[in-house]
Amino acid sequence: MAAREILQGTAHKFGDNVNTDVIIPATHLVSNDPVVLGKNLMAGQDPGFASRVVEGDIIVGGENFGSGSSREHAPLAIKGGGISAVIAASFARIFYRNALNVGLPLIESQEASAAISDGDQVVVDLGSGRIEDVTTGKTFDVPPYPEFMQRIMDAGGLIEYVKKEM
Amino acid sequence: MSQTRRILAAHAGRDSLTPGEFIEIPVDLVLANDITAPLAIEEFGKLGVAGVFDRDKVVLVLDHFTPNRDIASADQCAYVRRFALEQKISHFYDGGEVGIEHVLLPEEGLIAPGMVVIGADSHTCTYGALGCFSTGMGSTDAAAAMATGKTWLRVPDAILVKLTGRPHRWVGGKDLIINLIGILGVDGATYASLEFDGPGVENVSVEGRLTAANMVIEAGAKNGIFPADAAAVEFLRGVGVKASESGIEPDEHGYLRQIDIDLSAMEPQVALPSLPSNAVAVGEAPHVKLDQVVIGSCTNGRLEDMRLAAQVLKGNKAAPGVRLIIIPGSPRVYRTSMAEGLFDIFLDAGAVISPPTCGPCLGGHMGVLAAGERAISTTNRNFVGRMGSRTSEVYLSNPAVAAASAVTGTITDPGEIV
Numbered sequence: 001m002a003a004r005e006i007l008q009g010t011a012h013k014f015g016d017n018v019n020t021d022v023i024i025p026a027t028h029l030v031s032n033d034p035v036v037l038g039k040n041l042m043a044g045q046d047p048g049f050a051s052r053v054v055e056g057d058i059i060v061g062g063e064n065f066g067s068g069s070s071r072e073h074a075p076l077a078i079k080g081g082g083i084s085a086v087i088a089a090s091f092a093r094i095f096y097r098n099a100l101n102v103g104l105p106l107i108e109s110q111e112a113s114a115a116i117s118d119g120d121q122v123v124v125d126l127g128s129g130r131i132e133d134v135t136t137g138k139t140f141d142v143p144p145y146p147e148f149m150q151r152i153m154d155a156g157g158l159i160e161y162v163k164k165e166m
Numbered sequence: 167m168s169q170t171r172r173i174l175a176a177h178a179g180r181d182s183l184t185p186g187e188f189i190e191i192p193v194d195l196v197l198a199n200d201i202t203a204p205l206a207i208e209e210f211g212k213l214g215v216a217g218v219f220d221r222d223k224v225v226l227v228l229d230h231f232t233p234n235r236d237i238a239s240a241d242q243c244a245y246v247r248r249f250a251l252e253q254k255i256s257h258f259y260d261g262g263e264v265g266i267e268h269v270l271l272p273e274e275g276l277i278a279p280g281m282v283v284i285g286a287d288s289h290t291c292t293y294g295a296l297g298c299f300s301t302g303m304g305s306t307d308a309a310a311a312m313a314t315g316k317t318w319l320r321v322p323d324a325i326l327v328k329l330t331g332r333p334h335r336w337v338g339g340k341d342l343i344i345n346l347i348g349i350l351g352v353d354g355a356t357y358a359s360l361e362f363d364g365p366g367v368e369n370v371s372v373e374g375r376l377t378a379a380n381m382v383i384e385a386g387a388k389n390g391i392f393p394a395d396a397a398a399v400e401f402l403r404g405v406g407v408k409a410s411e412s413g414i415e416p417d418e419h420g421y422l423r424q425i426d427i428d429l430s431a432m433e434p435q436v437a438l439p440s441l442p443s444n445a446v447a448v449g450e451a452p453h454v455k456l457d458q459v460v461i462g463s464c465t466n467g468r469l470e471d472m473r474l475a476a477q478v479l480k481g482n483k484a485a486p487g488v489r490l491i492i493i494p495g496s497p498r499v500y501r502t503s504m505a506e507g508l509f510d511i512f513l514d515a516g517a518v519i520s521p522p523t524c525g526p527c528l529g530g531h532m533g534v535l536a537a538g539e540r541a542i543s544t545t546n547r548n549f550v551g552r553m554g555s556r557t558s559e560v561y562l563s564n565p566a567v568a569a570a571s572a573v574t575g576t577i578t579d580p581g582e583i584v
Contacts, residue, residue: 017352017441021549026528030231030238032205044551064353067386068547069528070288072205072304093357093388094288098304148188148318159212162310166213 006125007084007105009056011133012049013118014042018061018088019068020095024077026069034080037073041081053082058124060116061088066095075099085124087131089113100149101158107131112140168324168421169391169412170359173299177282185323193223195276196311197285199267199524200228200239203246205305206286210312218253219315225257225276225285226250227267230524235531265496265522268292268380268464273498275405279394279412284308284317288383289464289546295375296402297394297412302383322359322388325350326421329366331430336580338474339374340466340544340564342427343381344435348445349425356386358422363413366429367392372401373470380465381546384442436542436577437562440550448567451577454559458489458541459572461565462520463527466544467495469502471565476508478569478580479515485575490517491526491533515572529554542571 022044024037031037042049059078065088066074075098078086085105099106105126112131116122120135131140145153155161167175167182175183177191198206203226210218218224226246231239243260250258259270268289271277279297283290286308293300303317311317327346346360360382362375370378375392382390392398393413402409433447461475472494484490492512494500500522503509512519518533526533527545535541535554541561543553548560563571566580573583 019547019549021528021547021552025551026201026230026530029201030236030242032208044549044556064356064386067352068288068549070202070286070290070302070304072202072286072306076205090353090356092353092386094302094304094383097307101304101306146188146320158306158310159209162314163213166215166314 006123007056007058008121008123009058009084010054011058011060011116011118011120011122013116014059014061016062017064017067020066020071020074021068023066023074024071029071029073034076037077038080038082041077050081055082056084057082058122059083059086060113061086062113063089065091067092070094072098072102075102075104079104087112087116100152103157107142109140109142168359168361169393170299170322170324170361170389173280173282174319174321176280183321185321187321188318189321190316190318191282192315193284193311193317194281195223195225195283196308197225197227197267197271197283197287197290198305198308199230199287200232200243200246201230202286202305202308204242206309206312207246207249209306209309213309213313215313218312221254222256224255224312225271226255227259227264227270229264229266229522230528231530232264232523233521262497266464266467266524269467269495269499272296272376273405273496275407278402278407279409284311289380291382291387291389292376292380292464294389294391295372295379296398297392299389299391301389320357322357323422324359324361325355326424327360327362328364328424328426329362329370329429330364330426331366331428332369333429333432336434336566337429337432338564339370339377341432341435342370342429343378344437344442344445344562345427345432346425347381347385347443350385352384352441352443353386355382358387360385360387360390362390362392368395368397369429371470372397373468376468377465381442384546434564434567434579436567437548439548439559439561442546442548442562448577448579451561453576454540456488456542456571456575457539458491458533458535459484459568460491460493460526460533460541460543460545461568462493462495463524463545464495465546466565467493467499467522469499471544472499472503472508475565475569476511478566478583479573480511482515482573482583484516484572488572488575490515490572491520492517493520493525494522496522526553528552542568542577544568
């Protein structure tokens with residue numbers, strides 16, 4: 001993933017506390033393949049969800065998105081399921097870190113999380129930190145990642161970052 | 167400084183640290199299990215290093231889907247097993263040596279105050295009960311640490327949890343933490359450390375502290391930490407670890423928040439479906455009909471938990487229609503429970519005694535719930551579908567409440583049974 005690209009897709013709206021058992025139930029944690037995991041994306045809440053995602057779509061969550069277990073399979077399933085980014089009011093700590101490590105863009109914005117409706121067309125400009133809800137015409141500016149994390153993003157994830165540092 | 171920042175500063179070679187700053191520090195132990203290690207090993211392979219940074223400081227435990235529930239999980243374990251043998255990992259737990267990781271590691275003498283422990287498992291925060299910094303991360307973070315012996319961290323703010331009072335007979339670490347999560351909410355401590363202190367600490371057993379620290383992640387915390395007091399030092403001596411007492415020093419940055427908890431006023435707690443923060447006193451829990459009771463897990467699979475369950479179950483039977491599953495958390499807990507005669511009590515009560523495994527806690531195997539079923543469980547998460555069907559329900563409690571509920575078939579205060 002290029003760290004500062006422009007993403008566009010349809011918003012899929014979820015509520016608060018979307019946990020990793022919702023994102024990918026533990027029973028499916030017998031593969032590390034993002035595409036295999038992606039087939040059961042959000043199966044803990046909506047088993048038909050994965051089949052409705054179009055490549056590039058965006059998940060919009062509420063508070064504490066990604067809470068629960070440390071399974072990196074969660075951001076992998078989101079990526080493998082065809083989702084290009086997650087916008088949420090707030091993220092759980094381990095999920096945030098895992099997403100950074102695997103190169104899944106996360107955008108924290110209470111305003112965008114509240115204002116975007118299910119089915120809206122959304123554009124995320126990772127370089128400028130701007131979210132646009134094309135359907136409603138509203139825009140939201142989000143602060144950049146902390147500089148240390150941006151270096152990991154720019155490297156293309158933690159493994160590439162560590163290789164450069166070693 | 168807070169106890170957490172003191173440990174992180176010592177590892178960073180600094181006199182002090184400010185919350186919010188990023189540091190890269192050496193780690194003393196890296197943990198992964200049969201779910202998270204395969205992905206960590208894959209990522210480790212991409213780093214192009216010959217071996218792990220220290221074969222004595224990487225711990226691999228095959229505890230989640232073991233004894234293997236299906237071919238896919240067997241393949242995952244085989245992959246980890248090959249890596250462990252190739253890398254000559256000293257602390258690799260397989261077969262009859264397997265315990266549930268967070269029950270096992272303290273027993274094995276692998277945890278000491280002042281350490282920095284990271285694990286590819288969210289409940290790695292358990293070890294803070296023994297005065298160390300420990301936190302859960304993902305597989306890639308574990309892979310990087312396995313290769314380099316280092317990790318990066320954002321220095322956390324601290325929330326002080328001040329304990330006073332002596333809890334009554336059926337109240338312990340589980341009730342303390344469910345109550346606290348109820349106060350904080352499931353994201354009330356996100357990015358922060360939860361630091362337990364106060365005169366009430368000595369009234370919580372070391373095993374109860376392990377239970378409490380285990381669930382700080384359920385409030386979003388980065389880590390939880392207790393002072394390594396005389397009881398902790400004694401516990402550590404028992405597992406062959408020499409340690410000295412350490413407490414919390416005054417924190418010049420202050421705390422984000424202070425929460426005061428009087429243990430003497432607390433009733434046994436139950437977390438209602440489907441968040442650990444839905445805390446109520448056992449007397450206020452609804453009288454639902456239960457299908458299953460699970461006593462075990464990294465939260466409550468220790469010897470004290472087995473003894474508490476046995477005190478309630480002695481001379482009693484699980485109610486008709488209730489499946490009672492008891493999971494001693496490690497080979498040592500298993501053997502000691504057997505030697506103390508607890509297994510006779512459990513079997514007389516109609517329980518299934520499982521080998522140590524995470525199994526049903528995460529809906530893996532050994533007690534998955536059917537559609538519409540209800541369970542009370544001493545585990546740590548009651549999310550929708552956590553133990554099986556999306557329409558099943560999980561109530562969380564301590565082992566005594568779970569045992570009493572098995573006897574009556576509905577959520578019950580152990581005081582009514584014993």
